Amino acid sequence: MAAPKVAVVGAGVIGLSTALCIVETCPSSSVTVLSAQFSPNTTSDVAAGMLIPHTYPGTPIHVQKQWFKETFTYLFAISNSAEASEAGIHLVSGWQVFKSTPKEELPFWSDVVLGFRPMSKAELQKFPQHQFGQAFTTLKCDCPPYLLWLEKRLKATGVQMHNRKVADLWELHREYDIVVNCTGIGAHQLVGDKKLFPVRGQVLQVHAPWVKNFIRDGDGLTYIYPGIHRVTLGGTREKESWSLSPDPSTTKDIFDRCCSLEASLQEAQDIKVKVGLRPSRQCVRLQREVLSQGGVKLPVVHNYGHGAGGFSVHRGTAKEAARLVVECIAALQGSSSRAKL
Amino acid sequence: MRVAVIGAGVIGLSSTLCIHEQFQGLVPSLELELYADRFTPHTTSDGAAGLWQPYLSDGGNLQETLWNKETFDYLLGHLHSPAAKEMGLFLLSGYNLFTEPVPDPSWKNIVLGFRNLTAKELELFPGYSYGWFNTALMLEGRNYLPWLTNRLTQRGVKFFHRKVESFQELFSQGVDVVINCTGMRSGELQPDPELQPGRGQVIKVLAPWVKHFIITHNMKSGIYKSPYVIPGSEFTVLGGIYQHGNWSEENSAQDHRTVWESCCRLLPALQTAKIVGEWTGLRPARSQVRLERESIRQGNLQGEVIHNYGHGGFGITIHWGCAMAAARLFGSILQEKRKVTSSPQPRL
Numbered sequence: 001m002a003a004p005k006v007a008v009v010g011a012g013v014i015g016l017s018t019a020l021c022i023v024e025t026c027p028s029s030s031v032t033v034l035s036a037q038f039s040p041n042t043t044s045d046v047a048a049g050m051l052i053p054h055t056y057p058g059t060p061i062h063v064q065k066q067w068f069k070e071t072f073t074y075l076f077a078i079s080n081s082a083e084a085s086e087a088g089i090h091l092v093s094g095w096q097v098f099k100s101t102p103k104e105e106l107p108f109w110s111d112v113v114l115g116f117r118p119m120s121k122a123e124l125q126k127f128p129q130h131q132f133g134q135a136f137t138t139l140k141c142d143c144p145p146y147l148l149w150l151e152k153r154l155k156a157t158g159v160q161m162h163n164r165k166v167a168d169l170w171e172l173h174r175e176y177d178i179v180v181n182c183t184g185i186g187a188h189q190l191v192g193d194k195k196l197f198p199v200r201g202q203v204l205q206v207h208a209p210w211v212k213n214f215i216r217d218g219d220g221l222t223y224i225y226p227g228i229h230r231v232t233l234g235g236t237r238e239k240e241s242w243s244l245s246p247d248p249s250t251t252k253d254i255f256d257r258c259c260s261l262e263a264s265l266q267e268a269q270d271i272k273v274k275v276g277l278r279p280s281r282q283c284v285r286l287q288r289e290v291l292s293q294g295g296v297k298l299p300v301v302h303n304y305g306h307g308a309g310g311f312s313v314h315r316g317t318a319k320e321a322a323r324l325v326v327e328c329i330a331a332l333q334g335s336s337s338r339a340k341l
Numbered sequence: 342m343r344v345a346v347i348g349a350g351v352i353g354l355s356s357t358l359c360i361h362e363q364f365q366g367l368v369p370s371l372e373l374e375l376y377a378d379r380f381t382p383h384t385t386s387d388g389a390a391g392l393w394q395p396y397l398s399d400g401g402n403l404q405e406t407l408w409n410k411e412t413f414d415y416l417l418g419h420l421h422s423p424a425a426k427e428m429g430l431f432l433l434s435g436y437n438l439f440t441e442p443v444p445d446p447s448w449k450n451i452v453l454g455f456r457n458l459t460a461k462e463l464e465l466f467p468g469y470s471y472g473w474f475n476t477a478l479m480l481e482g483r484n485y486l487p488w489l490t491n492r493l494t495q496r497g498v499k500f501f502h503r504k505v506e507s508f509q510e511l512f513s514q515g516v517d518v519v520i521n522c523t524g525m526r527s528g529e530l531q532p533d534p535e536l537q538p539g540r541g542q543v544i545k546v547l548a549p550w551v552k553h554f555i556i557t558h559n560m561k562s563g564i565y566k567s568p569y570v571i572p573g574s575e576f577t578v579l580g581g582i583y584q585h586g587n588w589s590e591e592n593s594a595q596d597h598r599t600v601w602e603s604c605c606r607l608l609p610a611l612q613t614a615k616i617v618g619e620w621t622g623l624r625p626a627r628s629q630v631r632l633e634r635e636s637i638r639q640g641n642l643q644g645e646v647i648h649n650y651g652h653g654g655f656g657i658t659i660h661w662g663c664a665m666a667a668a669r670l671f672g673s674i675l676q677e678k679r680k681v682t683s684s685p686q687p688r689l
Contacts, residue, residue, distance in 0.1 A: 090550040
């Protein structure tokens, strides 16, 4: 089959990185990105983009670790290159602190991030309400820069990007040979996945350029992540909430919680409030499916449901999705050659 | 009791504050005055990046190591105060890089989380095979000096914008004690062959993605002659110049190229950073800090001088420990004066 036509639906970090992996893996394919939203209006744009993995209960740990490692290695190389500032990738060091010592003192990713070690007593003195902590250095992907950089690289390889709301994957079967579904929370409606649910996150993006280290409470609810121009203060984890409107009392609560971790944030300026719906699932849906109607088949590769961990595993899952696309192409070529007999 | 401080860099201002804090209550007649021909933002302290980090080796000078520690602990204690941002005080983590293993520094237990770099971290810095990671403090002169000035003004300290030509000039005006914090130009008040300029030149850039300090070391060339990158709250400082004996305060095109090229090699992304300024300063270098009393007598003019200068490239790092030592010396002067005034005068 000459130049298989692949449609990637979704232009958040998953859609764009998957499109890029497909181009890298199958250079002969013709890839188009279709999305109702592009940066700066995707869920990814609200995320701080910190490489600190979220644990998926339904995925084997060694797989999650592999995804994270691939993502970390990929971004590490960019952060070390001349493109780092354009891509929005930078190293950041800091602390994850716990009010009581966690059961698991060594998370599965501790040997992937840099310099992971328990915090010293002197370091913990800065957090009188916390008993235990971990210090490490990791990477941060700032959005919009990272998404814009991915878009630029895609356009350079000839990938077309169209602003288009896809109401039904089947509507693409005439124009495309394979569809890759990276619609994040949109998959709830698009493919009717009832296992996918939103976990609402509200964050504040503030001007506080003297904050150079990240601080995260091990409960995952309170965090301070310094980005290139703004510091992201978070957050909330509201299961099944679909509201994209900022809540003022939540804003005050987030601000107070973050100030108790870092007092100087009282002086933060120009507070912007954002909301994102984490596309959450027991495990990432990363699998092939063949849709068929009236004898016509449409191969689909799903890559959605990354919840709170999208940035941390995006490259790893994108590469896996690209491998599944290769399998789809092979299957199509197999069946088309059979059809010629 | 009239006390005149000469010099309005970090040493002069902090010595004044320390003395006022400790003695204002005890000595109601205390009048503190500060004389300088350069005030913030035109002092040497204003150009420094503001990173707390002593030199690699203390040269056996335990006294200076203690002063460094006192300063770090004092600043750490202020980190959570509402004044921290106004002071220009914040935590900063980062890297010290070497081409060979080196002994741990005297300050390894003063800073937070000191450790060696892992092999993976060293991959970030080709050409360097050994290094340290730690969390230290930044104290930006451009914020700290105005903050100190405000505190002093609130306390009623009087400021005089003028160049003092001699200690005698102040004694003849009725000043009892002079605190000499004249940094690089101390030699103009009293010749000191041990005090030499350590000329430095830095480039200020906008590189807000840099969140760590990175200081490289070339053990053969010496301190600050190897590239360094220090991110501040508004801009990032690129440096790596130390020229002993060079008094020029002009920016040099060659030094600019040296700093720019070596820092871009260290951090390739800096190539896209926008340059917003350039600055040359003279580190008041000396084999050790001169922090001692001297009784000056000329004709019928007499007075006590407390010298507090020669802090090289570690003025901010050591300032509070020295201010407290200067205050202690001042205390002993007060003690002596009280003994003199309280002992019975023979009546002839």
